[in-house]
Amino acid sequence: MRMSQGVEWGLHCCVALGWIGQGEVISTAKLAAKFGLPAAYLNKSLQALARAGVLVSSAGPRGGFRLARAPSKITLLEVVDAIEGPEAAFRCTEIRRTGDGASPASECKRPCAVAAAMRQAEVAWRNELSKQTIATVMASAPQAAADRAVQWFEITRSATPTSAAVS
């Protein structure tokens, strides 16, 4: 069982967007260059985050992505669900109802005991992910990483075409 790499990419991009400031927009190309990632694939993850309301996307020569709200209001669970989908990792196929030892429908009104136990663990995982936010991750990273992100953004911004330059 392996989570999509898009989760790692999406989380790092949200943290970087948090560091440079909630209202600031960065293009996929720049985020891809910052982390050395393939821009087309990264874009799929960023679009998924925008569809889920974690990021806001904007078009145009200065377009790109920004955080939809404060980093403290974006949980890790929202990022994971946006990219992985909300479906559980353990999917019960109801084998209690099949084969020579099948239980009758009358005994299967409550969820399968195996599925319920696995669900309990997945709830613990989801609870932990919903307790943590982009802000808590930002706070636990080295200050130097935050400073470097801001500095990098200032440099790339000066290289961005302005409306005047484009027109």
Next chain:
Amino acid sequence: MRMSQGVEWGLHCCVALGWIGQGEVISTAKLAAKFGLPAAYLNKSLQALARAGVLVSSAGPRGGFRLARAPSKITLLEVVDAIEGPEAAFRCTEIRRTGDGASPASECKRPCAVAAAMRQAEVAWRNELSKQTIATVMASAPQAAADRAVQWFEITRSATPTSAAVS
């Protein structure tokens, strides 16, 4: 992200083996018939559980699998790890160290903040799985399911070739 079906199969087989009695042996063919599963694929999961010390396998005409110890001593985590492997679902590829915004090695002595946050959630999931055992799942399933498993086993046992019949 989806867990292998082998986890569901392995858990149900352990629960069935627990119901019929810890010392009792059942063949893969019979377990496959009980749940309507493909025997060759099920066998891979049961062999993985045997390699992990959850089941004990035995060869011969009355061979098969039995629980290696009491159901209360087998955690769900052991079954999941045996079949899925112990590797984390979230795998950090250290993108903090790559691209134009890469952090120098001196800043990367502690684990990546994103990876640490994801790890914390995975630890919560693993802790929950290690608190639950095959015995707790057996206890939360309907008594009728346990009774049916025992009855099914009695019937299949009478159909098993005895040493005398084979010799």
